[in-house]
Amino acid sequence: MLTGDNPVVTARICLEVGIDAHDILTGTQVEAMSDVELEAEVEKREVFARLTPLQKTRILKALQKNGHTVGFLGDGINDAPALRDADVGISVDSAADIAKESSDIILLEKDLMVLEEGVIKGRETFGNIIKYLNMTASSNFGNVFSVLVASAFIPFLPMLAIHLLIQNLMYDISQLSLPWDKMDKEFLRKPRKWDAKNIGRFMLWIGPTSSIFDITTFALMWYVFAANNVEAQALFQSGWFIEGLLSQTLVVHMLRTQKIPFIQSRATLPVLLTTGFDYGDRRLYPILAFRRDGWTGAAAAQLLPVVGSDITELLSGGARNEALLYQTLWSMVLMLSEGALMNHSSDKIIALIFLLMSLLVLLLALWQIVL
Template identity: 50%
Template sequence: INNLNNNGIRVIVLTGDNEYVTKAICEKVNINTKRIVLGNQVDKLTDMALIRILKNTNVFAKLSPIQKARIVRLLGESGNVVGYMGDGINDSPSLVNSEVGISVDTAVDIAKETADIILLEKDLNVLNDGVIEGRKTFGNLMKYIKMAVSFNFGEVSSILIASIFLPFFPITPIQLLVQSLIYDIGQLSLPMDNIDKEYTKKPRKWNIESLKHFMLWMGPTSAIFDLLIFSLLWFVFGIREQNSSLFQTIWFSYGIISNLIGLHIIRTAKVPFIESNASKTVYLFTIIICIVAIIVPFTVIGKFLGLTNLPPFFILFIFIIPILYCFLAMIVKKQYIKKYGDWI
C-alpha cells in the first residue's frame, strides 16, 4: 500500500462490510480511516457532492454493488485513471466501470471474465511493479516520438531551405533514405533504455499539446544548427558544386551522428552522461552506429549511394560539431522545462 501511495497511486477501499470490520482491517495495512462514509450516506449525496467527498475520503463501507459502481464511475468522470480489484459477483459492475479491472485466480467466474488482469499470486506488489513498468514503457515511447518529430522537422526544414540556395541537393533522396534507416536502427535500443526515477513517481498521460510544443522548440533548434553547418561547408570550407559528393557525404555521416548524440539530450530532463545515464544497450548502439556512419562512405555501398571517402579533418569535424549542438540543445531544454514544467 505504501509503495502504491509513494508512486502516486491512491488506494480507496469500497466494501460491503460494516464500518467496524473495515476500520480494523484498513488500520492493519496503513490505510487512513479517519473518515468512513457508509452506503446510506452515499445514496443521499448528489454526484457533485460525492466527487468532493472522494477527494479526501479513502474508505467506504456497507456499500451495495450499485453504489460501488457509481463511485468507480464518478472517479473516472472526474479525470482519474481507475483500477478496481474485486473477486465476487457483486464486483462485476465496478470491474466494468473501471479502466482496468483486476481480479484473482480464486475469484468467481464472472469476475474473472470481466477483469482485464487476473493476479496469480497474493501480492499487491505485482500491481505496483506493473504500473512502474507501464510508466517506463510510456516514457521510452515518448522519447522516440519526440525525438522523431523534432529531428524530422529540423532536418526536412533545413534540407528544403538549403535546396533553394544550393546549386545541388545537400543530400540525395536515396542517401536520405539510407541515412534514416541507419539512425532508425540506432533508435531500436530505446525500449531498453533507463528511465529517471523521478519520471516514474507520478502517472503520465498522452498530451498532444506537449508534443506540439516540443516539436516547435527542438525542431527549429535543430534546423538552425543544420543551416549553420551548410553555411560552414559552403562559405568557410569552400565546398562547391564540383565537390557536391563530399558535401553530401559530410551531411550523410553528420546527420546520423548528430541524431544519435542528440538522442542522449532528449532521453532525459537531466544533464546526460553526468546526472542521467542511458542503458548499456543504448550506449552500445550509439557507438556502433556512429562507427557505421563513418565507415559507409568508404564501402561499396557508399560508392553506390554516390558518397566519397572522407578526409580525416572532416571526420573530426563530424564528431566535434554534434557536441556543440548538445550545448545549444541543453540551453534550449533548460528554457523549455522552465516554461512548461516537463520534458518527456
C-alpha cells in the same frame, strides 16, 4: 474500503492493516443520502460498511463525479458491479468467475506491488514511444528544412539520394533499442496523456533548431574548405553527410532525456551499442582511408567530434579504458606518420588539434586505469 461486512468486523480489520476507521459510513446512511450529499461524504470518509453491490457502485460513481480516476479491487460475486463500473477493475486468480470476467486486471501473484510494477512499465513504454516520435519527426523535419535552405543558395545538390537513404538507415538503426531504454525518475512520478499537438510543437521547434548545425556546416564547407562550385560538390556532400551522421546520433542522446546526457542521465547498454554502431572502430578507419585517398580538411575534421565523444565517455565512466587506450595510441601513431601528406595549413591545424585531444584521451584513460 467498501465492504458488506458489519462495522465491528470492518473496524477490527482496518485496525490490523493500518486504515483509519474511526468514522465508518454504513449502507443505511448511504441509502438515505442524495447524490450531492454522497459526493461530499466520499471525500471525508475512508471506510464504508454494510454495503450492497449497488451501493458500492454508487460510491464509485460519486468519486468519479468528483474527478477521481477510480480503481476497485475485489474478488467476490458482490464485487462484480463495482469491478465493471470502476475505471480499472482489479481481481485475483482465485476470485469468483464473474468477478474475474468483470475485471480489467487479474493479479496472478499475491502481491499488490505487481500493480506498481505494471504502472511503471506502462509509463516507461509510453515515454519511449514519445521519444521515438519526437526524434523521428524533428529529425525528418530538420533535414527537409536544411535541404530547402541549401537548395536556395547552393548551385548543386547538397546531398545525393543515396546519402539520405544511408543516413536515415543508420539513424533508424540507432533508434532500434529505444524500447529498452530507461526513463528518468521525474517522468515516472505522474501519468502522462497522449497529445499529438505536443509532438507537432516539438517538431516545429527542434527541427529548425537542429538545422543550425547543418547551416553551420554549409558555411564551413563553402567558405573554409572552398567547396563552392560544381567541381567540389562531392566534398560538400561528404562533409554534410559526415556531420549529419554525427549530429543525428548525438540527437538520440540529447532528446531521450531532459537532463544532461551521459552525466546526469545515461542511456542503457542497448542504446549505447546501437548509437555507437554508426562509428565502428571510427578512429582508425578514417585515417587509413585518408592514407589511400589523400588528405582533405573536411575528411580530417570528422575526427574531432569522434575524439570529443571519447572524452565525454571517459569523464562519464562509460568507456572501456584499455581498448580506448590502445586505439588512441594507434591512431596518434598513424596521424603522425601521415603528417607529410598534408599540403594545406588548415589540414595541419586540424591534425594538431586531433593530436592534442587524443593526448587528453590518453591521459584520462591512463588515469582511470591506474585508479
